[in-house]
Amino acid sequence: MNPAAGAREAEAIAVSARENATVVWLLGKVQSGKTSIVRALTGCTDAEIGTGYAPCTRTSRVFDFPPEAPVIRFLDTRGLGEARYDPTEDLAFAERQAHLLLVVMRALDPQQDAIVSIVRDLRTRRPAWPVIVAQTSLHDGYPPGANHPPQYAFDSQGLPTADVPAELARSLAFQRSLFRDLPGTGLVSFVPIDFTQPEDGFQPVNYGFEALTAALREAAPAGLIALLEGVQAEANDARSRRAHPHIVGYATAAAAADIVPLAGLVAVPGVQAKMLHSLAAIYGVSWDKRTIGEFASCLGTGTILRAASQLGIRQLVKLIPIYGQTAGAVAASAASFATTFALGKAACYFLARRRKGEVDMAGVAAAYSAALAEAFNYSSRGEAAGQAGSAS
Ligand SMILES: Nc1nc2c(ncn2[C@@H]2O[C@H](COP(=O)(O)OP(=O)(O)OP(=O)(O)O)[C@@H](O)[C@H]2O)c(=O)[nH]1
Ligand SMILES: [Mg+2]
Structure with a gap:
């Protein structure tokens, strides 16, 4: 086969895979930990993810994985926290195929109004959409020099099962409360995580990884x-x-x-x-x-x-x-x-x-x-x- 035909064929396969891939919408403020989640889930480096992202709407971009025949697409909506963000375009894109919404917020960041209002709108329109809230950078709430507890300190609902510093626990609970009367019927779950870089010195590097994948599994389609x-x-x-x-x-x-x-x-x-x-x-x-x-x-x-x-x-x-x-x-x-x-x-x-x-x-x-x-x-x-x- 000549190279042009090969390339066309590869592209056709990628297009077809893309049309049917699961779209995970990562919704979170700038620097909330979205890329860190993609990195942990795909095993790609930040650099690979950075260059792999392709623009798909004015304010959002998508990372296909694996790129040649994606089975999953991470939709990263940017522009949040900047000026006024109009999610209409992103909603239209995401609603076509997205299966779930992965909301990403730093555990100690209580300012989530813009995010919560988008989630609220979305669930009014798509009540069955599962929402997973990843509460990131837990160690920001630890005393200086402390590592994670030896066991993952949260249950399957994301509630603390072990000693969690009081301020961190309060902040996590406050974030949960923002979603308390969310419209719709789909699952809403909370997963406290800390996906660090090896040089940060925390063990395990991807704290809460199993809990996040379990939540993703549960939120995914049945039948x-x-x-x-x-x-x-x-x-x-x-x-x-x-x-x-x-x-x-x-x-x-x-x-x-x-x-x-x-x-x-x-x-x-x-x-x-x-x-x-x-x-x-x-x-x-x-x-x-x-x-x-x-x-x-x-x-x-x-x-x-x-x-x-x-x-x-x-x-x-x-x-x-x-x-x-x-x-x-x-x-x-x-x-x-x-x-x-x-x-x-x-x-x-x-x-x-x-x-x-x-x-x-x-x-x-x-x-x-x-x-x-x-x-x-x-x-x-x-x-x-x-x-x-x-x-x-
Ligand atoms: N310790 C820790 N650091 C995190 C966590 N999530 C993100 N970070 C750090 O926070 C910074 C931003 O993380 P990213 O994953 O790039 O966040 P993002 O939401 O993709 O950021 P933008 O794309 O710039 O909006 C990086 O320095 C990360 O290493 C986490 O769970 N724990
Ligand atoms: Mg990023």
């Missing part, structure tokens, strides 16, 4: 499992119909594999390899070196595979594992699920042609990106189902 049961396989192709449940199964397994700490990087590609093997059996094709090489080159320069299996999975699973809300269902990762699902669909497309001695590179890439979009559509439908009745 995928049920939706998956209704997924229609291609009706008039026997092989692809047979392959479909395998793909769903492996994709679900890939998502579930990430529950095991540190298993993500190892387990997901393993699951994907297994899936490719069983799909090849269905199509009566075996994966030899040449076939694998052809398939890999169909998926562009390998960016997709890299993005899926390495770039962000470990962080992403903590962030978007969202689907397992139904009773007994596994907590799953949208990222692992969707990329595995897409890989499986692309492999079916590839294998069906390979049987006939044909290779259709663009078709494989298109099948991949269409399937990625499809997989993420399940999540928005899941959200729609979860929110039915409460949305305005």
